[in-house]
Amino acid sequence: xxxxxxxxxxxxxxxxxxxxxxxxxxxxxxxxxxxxxxxxxxxxxxxxxxxxxxxxxxxxxxxxxxxxxxxxxxxxxxxxxxxxxxxxxxxxxxxxxxxxxxxxxxxxxxxxxxxxxxxxxxxxxxxxxxxxxxxxxxxxxxxxxxxxxxxxxxxxxxxxxxxxxxxxxxxxxxxxxxxxxxxxxxxxxxxxxxxxxxxxxxxxxxxxxxxxxx
Numbered sequence: 001x002x003x004x005x006x007x008x009x010x011x012x013x014x015x016x017x018x019x020x021x022x023x024x025x026x027x028x029x030x031x032x033x034x035x036x037x038x039x040x041x042x043x044x045x046x047x048x049x050x051x052x053x054x055x056x057x058x059x060x061x062x063x064x065x066x067x068x069x070x071x072x073x074x075x076x077x078x079x080x081x082x083x084x085x086x087x088x089x090x091x092x093x094x095x096x097x098x099x100x101x102x103x104x105x106x107x108x109x110x111x112x113x114x115x116x117x118x119x120x121x122x123x124x125x126x127x128x129x130x131x132x133x134x135x136x137x138x139x140x141x142x143x144x145x146x147x148x149x150x151x152x153x154x155x156x157x158x159x160x161x162x163x164x165x166x167x168x169x170x171x172x173x174x175x176x177x178x179x180x181x182x183x184x185x186x187x188x189x190x191x192x193x194x195x196x197x198x199x200x201x202x203x204x205x206x207x208x209x210x211x212x213x214x
Contacts, residue, residue, distance in 0.1 A: 022123035030067035058153025078111030084138030134174020135162030
């Protein structure tokens with residue numbers, strides 16, 4: 001598996017593109033906002049001669065959805081996300097306006113719902129869905145067991161966690177999900193977050209003061 005990360009939009013959101021030797025790829029959280037950011041994503045896909053199979057979202061806060069319509073229209077792919085965040089998507093312009101962003105285009109729609117234990121298959125890769133609500137009702141973590149890595153959106157950060165003061169947030173629910181579903185994975189599992197640097201499960205269990213490990 002190969003991984004390309006992009007830092008997009010003024011909120012500095014991490015968009016991930018995963019691909020392998022087959023040339024098939026998946027885009028996780030298309031946050032590209034400016035035309036040059038969309039061009040950067042498009043140019044990388046073109047240069048590597050990749051075929052986009054899926055657009056999947058860890059959750060549906062505005063900064064992770066800016067480029068959803070662009071990706072759907074450009075690559076003729078569907079958006080996969082959890083139904084728990086559908087109301088957030090319907091209020092995307094309202095979400096963005098609270099943080100000073102103006103969205104005039106129609107909000108994207110979820111084409112396929114992802115549930116706990118669903119699998120996204122592309123190339124020779126498999127991503128398993130783990131539902132960890134708390135940052136948002138529909139937050140999904142994608143786990144590649146063979147590659148020992150997680151794409152967690154805003155569930156877990158290096159030495160921190162996603163904020164829970166937004167609509168639908170619940171700290172105790174988030175804490176429980178991290179402790180029972182993520183901290184039980186092997187310590188060497190790499191964690192790729194929606195903002196900031198990557199980390200690993202073992203480091204967070206030892207050093208994350210928001211969520212203690214066992």
